[in-house]
Amino acid sequence: MSQLSLPDSVTLRVPGSTSNCGAGFDTLGLALQIYNRVTLKRAGSGSEITASREEDARGQKMVETTAKAFFAAAEVERFGFSFEVNGEVPPARGLGSSMTVIGGVLAGLNELSGARLSRHQLVEIANELEGHPDNASAAILGGFCVARCDPKTNRYLGVVRVPISDELVFVVASPSVEMLTKESRGVLPERLSYFDAVKSINSAAFFAAALATKDYAQLRYAVCDFMHEPYRLPRIPNGRMAIDAGIVAGALTGWLSGSGSSVLCLAMRGSEAAVGQAMRSAFAEVKIACEVRTLIADNDGLKVE
Numbered sequence: 092m093s094q095l096s097l098p099d100s101v102t103l104r105v106p107g108s109t110s111n112c113g114a115g116f117d118t119l120g121l122a123l124q125i126y127n128r129v130t131l132k133r134a135g136s137g138s139e140i141t142a143s144r145e146e147d148a149r150g151q152k153m154v155e156t157t158a159k160a161f162f163a164a165a166e167v168e169r170f171g172f173s174f175e176v177n178g179e180v181p182p183a184r185g186l187g188s189s190m191t192v193i194g195g196v197l198a199g200l201n202e203l204s205g206a207r208l209s210r211h212q213l214v215e216i217a218n219e220l221e222g223h224p225d226n227a228s229a230a231i232l233g234g235f236c237v238a239r240c241d242p243k244t245n246r247y248l249g250v251v252r253v254p255i256s257d258e259l260v261f262v263v264a265s266p267s268v269e270m271l272t273k274e275s276r277g278v279l280p281e282r283l284s285y286f287d288a289v290k291s292i293n294s295a296a297f298f299a300a301a302l303a304t305k306d307y308a309q310l311r312y313a314v315c316d317f318m319h320e321p322y323r324l325p326r327i328p329n330g331r332m333a334i335d336a337g338i339v340a341g342a343l344t345g346w347l348s349g350s351g352s353s354v355l356c357l358a359m360r361g362s363e364a365a366v367g368q369a370m371r372s373a374f375a376e377v378k379i380a381c382e383v384r385t386l387i388a389d390n391d392g393l394k395v396e
């Protein structure tokens with residue numbers, strides 16, 4: 092592509108996502124139809140990166156780090172740009188907000204520079220930045236993603252991606268408390284008991300196979316995690332109760348979304364009102380306000396608008 096035909100401005104629509112899906116820690120990710128839009132505008136000169144508005148400043152460091160990684164990987168000359176992030180994905184609630192920013196910046200710079208990195212190359216860079224490929228693969232590629240990394244280097248190696256039917260709904264309760272992934276990873280233990288690992292692998296493998304083959308009846312109570320939820324969920328008052336109440340009200344199963352603070356129930360279409368009400372009531376018992384959203388899966392991943 093000639094330099095002359097490159098755009099000066101680009102907007103990316105990037106889906107939020109739920110990751111881990113219980114025991115698929117750092118491995119399973121599922122894109123949801125809730126979006127942020129990341130707009131990048133090339134600066135007239137220089138290599139400065141600036142937030143377009145005051146409210147975008149919280150993303151400054153993340154955008155700078157992402158841009159640095161992009162320019163290095165794409166081997167293109169750095170240029171300055173401004174950025175803004177708009178949309179519905181609540182920050183620090185376990186719905187992949189950071190990946191909407193990282194994915195949007197990577198794909199945006201790909202467009203502005205004409206570098207033409209593939210989507211899998213973008214996932215590879217995003218995985219290096221975040222340290223895990225679950226949200227990265229879901230946000231960039233869409234659908235339900237089982238992502239694989241090199242066990243020695245943690246380099247992203249590839250993904251098995253399954254589109255998810257809109258018969259399934261994801262009822263997400265986001266309590267009013269922010270939970271940063273960095274802090275939420277800090278509460279995890281250094282070691283895991285052998286049989287906690289065995290039980291977790293059993294649940295993650297069963298869940299992925301049942302979802303991929305649309306054997307939905309077998310998803311009931313299918314999520315049992317011993318890797319991260321026992322350490323994180325107690326930090327969210329009535330978080331476990333909200334998931335259990337959703338299941339009693341008709342959901343198939345549920346989990347802590349990403350690193351929290353949202354909790355999520357997976358249900359067949361039609362039961363979302365009862366499930367949402369039950370989840371909201373569980374948080375109301377401990378006087379925690381929460382926003383309840385009923386979402387379906389996004390099967391497209393990020394898009395240039």
Ligand SMILES: Nc1ncnc2c1ncn2[C@@H]1O[C@H](COP(=O)(O)OP(=O)(O)OP(=O)(O)O)[C@@H](O)[C@H]1O
Binds near residue numbers: 146147176183348350
């Ligand atoms: N709309 C936004 N504008 C700018 N930066 C944002 C925005 N949303 C999120 N961020 C950045 O992402 C950080 C939150 O990322 P974090 O990984 O802690 O949570 P998350 O991505 O919402 O959750 P999870 O990774 O568990 O799904 C914020 O501190 C901020 O730096």
Ligand SMILES: N[C@@H](CCO)C(=O)O
Binds near residue numbers: 111
């Ligand atoms: N797998 C990650 C997702 C959050 O980005 C975690 O649970 O920490």
